[in-house]
Amino acid sequence: MNAPAEKINLTYPIKDTHSLKITNSLPDMGNGPISVGPYIQSEYFEKEKQKVFSRAWINMGRVSDLIPKPGDYVVRDLDVLGFTLLLIHGTDGVIRGFHNICPHRGNGLAIRESGNARTLVCTYHGWSFNLDGSLKHVVGEESFPAFDRADYGIPKITTDVWNGFIFVNAQEHPEQSLVEFLGGLGKDLENFPFNDFNHIARYSAHVGVNWKSFIDAFHEAYHLIMVHARSFPHMAVKPGVWLPTSVRLHGPHHSVSVWADPDHKASPAEALAWKYGAAFTPGKDVPLPGLNPSADDNWWFDINTFFPNFFIDVGSGWYFTYNFWPVSVDETIWEMNIYQLDAKNAGQQIAQEYTKCLLRDVLYEDLSTMERLHKAMHSGALKTILPGTFELAVRHQHWTVEQWVNS
Ligand code: FES
Ligand SMILES: [Fe+2]
Numbered sequence: 001m002n003a004p005a006e007k008i009n010l011t012y013p014i015k016d017t018h019s020l021k022i023t024n025s026l027p028d029m030g031n032g033p034i035s036v037g038p039y040i041q042s043e044y045f046e047k048e049k050q051k052v053f054s055r056a057w058i059n060m061g062r063v064s065d066l067i068p069k070p071g072d073y074v075v076r077d078l079d080v081l082g083f084t085l086l087l088i089h090g091t092d093g094v095i096r097g098f099h100n101i102c103p104h105r106g107n108g109l110a111i112r113e114s115g116n117a118r119t120l121v122c123t124y125h126g127w128s129f130n131l132d133g134s135l136k137h138v139v140g141e142e143s144f145p146a147f148d149r150a151d152y153g154i155p156k157i158t159t160d161v162w163n164g165f166i167f168v169n170a171q172e173h174p175e176q177s178l179v180e181f182l183g184g185l186g187k188d189l190e191n192f193p194f195n196d197f198n199h200i201a202r203y204s205a206h207v208g209v210n211w212k213s214f215i216d217a218f219h220e221a222y223h224l225i226m227v228h229a230r231s232f233p234h235m236a237v238k239p240g241v242w243l244p245t246s247v248r249l250h251g252p253h254h255s256v257s258v259w260a261d262p263d264h265k266a267s268p269a270e271a272l273a274w275k276y277g278a279a280f281t282p283g284k285d286v287p288l289p290g291l292n293p294s295a296d297d298n299w300w301f302d303i304n305t306f307f308p309n310f311f312i313d314v315g316s317g318w319y320f321t322y323n324f325w326p327v328s329v330d331e332t333i334w335e336m337n338i339y340q341l342d343a344k345n346a347g348q349q350i351a352q353e354y355t356k357c358l359l360r361d362v363l364y365e366d367l368s369t370m371e372r373l374h375k376a377m378h379s380g381a382l383k384t385i386l387p388g389t390f391e392l393a394v395r396h397q398h399w400t401v402e403q404w405v406n407s
Pocket of ligand 1: 102103104105106107122123124125126127
């Protein structure tokens with residue numbers, strides 16, 4: 001079903017130098033309209049929970065943000081996976097995941113959302129547990145005659161860490177290891193120095209839209225010319241800014257590089273804010289391993305979409321992540337975390353503060369379309385959507401969900 005890569009190379013006559021490279025063979029995903037059914041049907045959403053979210057490796061965030069020190073723990077309700085996760089940073093340095101369940105009679109083990117402990121003690125009858133999940137102490141142990149301590153650890157959830165990012169898998173024995181699952185996209189980013197970056201901002205929103213539509217707004221640049229005409233006026237007004245320069249498919253994941261206008265002139269505010277620090281917009285290049293994998297000319301940044309619901313966008317001197325958490329077929333919670341290299345002086349600090357504010361405005365713009373289009377899908381008047389070649393990532397995400405749901 002794979003078409004030879006050279007057959008789908010496309011060149012757009014917008015600029016001589018500007019072409020879209022699709023660097024690997026594409027599966028046969030079609031190019032016609034896509035039904036809105038999967039975006040609005042509750043039955044489809046139930047299948048996504050079982051066939052997608054319960055099988056894929058799901059990102060939870062970074063160790064350094066969630067549980068940086070031994071003894072740190074954090075609790076997350078994961079409705080889409082059907083369990084409450086307890087992540088613990090062990091005294092041996094190992095990151096482990098558990099159900100937040102006491103095996104005695106099922107009380108929630110950690111009551112707070114996060115904390116630091118040497119032992120976890122259940123608040124119902126006082127059983128206590130070591131940080132590796134093993135049972136430590138049972139009050140009145142002699143009253144349990146048929147009892148093997150080894151059977152009463154905290155129930156485990158498959159957990160692994162890649163490059164400082166924690167992932168969990170609802171399967172006891174996942175079909176693929178985390179590294180296998182991340183595949184070529186993980187390989188491209190394996191040497192990116194994530195640990196050298198500081199967390200500088202976090203944004204989140206709870207929006208009345210299907211999780212796939214939400215994601216669709218973040219892996220194409222076609223909308224820049226309209227949605228971001230105010231926040232990126234010096235780029236968005238030019239034709240061509242909305243073109244990806246290259247697309248790489250890596251199994252269920254994909255990566256899109258975005259074009260930077262070589263004639264871009266910084267606005268007065270940008271020029272001032274980014275004089276001494278890393279810019280979000282094109283400008284100074286900070287060469288880092290993993291950036292611009294297709295060696296595109298006029299490269300701006302890479303949008304890396306890890307199936308099913310996690311992004312790491314990387315640029316010169318910055319990266320940010322998105323996690324999209326489906327709440328129901330009609331609701332999604334979105335989280336963004338922004339990271340930059342250490343601000344070593346006031347000038348760099350100003351650049352980072354400006355970036356935070358600019359991205360906040362950009363994100364408001366992105367979110368502005370969400371609920372309208374979800375309502376349209378429910379109206380009955382919109383039966384299909386039509387992603388074009390510039391929105392290849394939208395089609396690939398949709399197609400991959402279909403493959404997993406029907407597998
Ligand atoms: S439920 Fe936890 S000690 Fe009884
Ligand atoms: Fe956008």
